[in-house]
Amino acid sequence: MLSLLEHMYHELGLVKEFNMNKVTLKRWLLCVQENYRNNPFHNFRHCFCVTQMMYGVIHKSGLLDRLSREDIAILITSCVCHDLDHPGYNNTYQINAKTELAIRYNDISPLENHHCAVAFQILSNPETNIFSNVDQVTFKRIRSGMITLILATDMARHGEILANFKDKIDTFDFTKDEHLTSVSDEIPSCRASTGSDLLQYKNNEMSNVTASSQVRYVYDMNTLIMR
Numbered sequence: 001m002l003s004l005l006e007h008m009y010h011e012l013g014l015v016k017e018f019n020m021n022k023v024t025l026k027r028w029l030l031c032v033q034e035n036y037r038n039n040p041f042h043n044f045r046h047c048f049c050v051t052q053m054m055y056g057v058i059h060k061s062g063l064l065d066r067l068s069r070e071d072i073a074i075l076i077t078s079c080v081c082h083d084l085d086h087p088g089y090n091n092t093y094q095i096n097a098k099t100e101l102a103i104r105y106n107d108i109s110p111l112e113n114h115h116c117a118v119a120f121q122i123l124s125n126p127e128t129n130i131f132s133n134v135d136q137v138t139f140k141r142i143r144s145g146m147i148t149l150i151l152a153t154d155m156a157r158h159g160e161i162l163a164n165f166k167d168k169i170d171t172f173d174f175t176k177d178e179h180l181t182s183v184s185d186e187i188p189s190c191r192a193s194t195g196s197d198l199l200q201y202k203n204n205e206m207s208n209v210t211a212s213s214q215v216r217y218v219y220d221m222n223t224l225i226m227r
């Protein structure tokens with residue numbers, strides 16, 4: 001799984017675009033793996049499943065031609081990091097049990113805030129910062145994008161994000177920032193892939209759909225991907 005994730009960063013052109021140190025990329029992936037717990041679902045395998053599904057969607061939907069490499073980096077890195085250090089119990093449990101995470105984040109998406117904070121703790125170490133060669137302004141944008149996407153994985157916000165996306169889907173325009181933001185928000189607000197979801201994915205014929213239905217497809221697919 002580590003090698004495949006590493007390959008995705010190379011193949012998507014992210015290593016080249018952000019001048020990533022190849023050894024740092026390996027170290028970062030290893031550190032990410034070590035920071036997923038060995039619980040039944042939200043483990044490193046889940047991280048891999050979500051990321052490889054996003055990788056498939058990026059290619060099948062032609063997103064490499066429509067989004068910037070920075071957006072692609074934000075999407076794929078958010079997938080890799082989106083459940084870091086998940087303790088295996090959901091937000092409702094965290095809040096009801098008044099856990100340390102719930103208290104730290106005042107009951108506001110405690111898990112998602114934690115996943116994101118761990119992601120940036122890892123990236124704050126120069127040894128494991130894959131973005132160490134990007135300028136500060138770019139890093140700020142990447143950080144902001146990742147925070148938005150990882151926090152959007154709180155299913156309590158799914159209805160609100162979906163409604164915003166549905167408002168724009170019939171007139172979707174890749175050149176409008178507002179529309180891109182709505183799809184970027186929607187993509188991670190998604191469900192974990194299961195066997196039947198994967199089957200549905202394979203049964204879709206991307207080559208025959210129009211641009212706007214491609215966006216709908218990206219949404220439909222991604223609603224199956226992340227949790």
Ligand SMILES: [Zn+2]
Nearest residue numbers: 082083226227
């Ligand atoms: Zn997840």
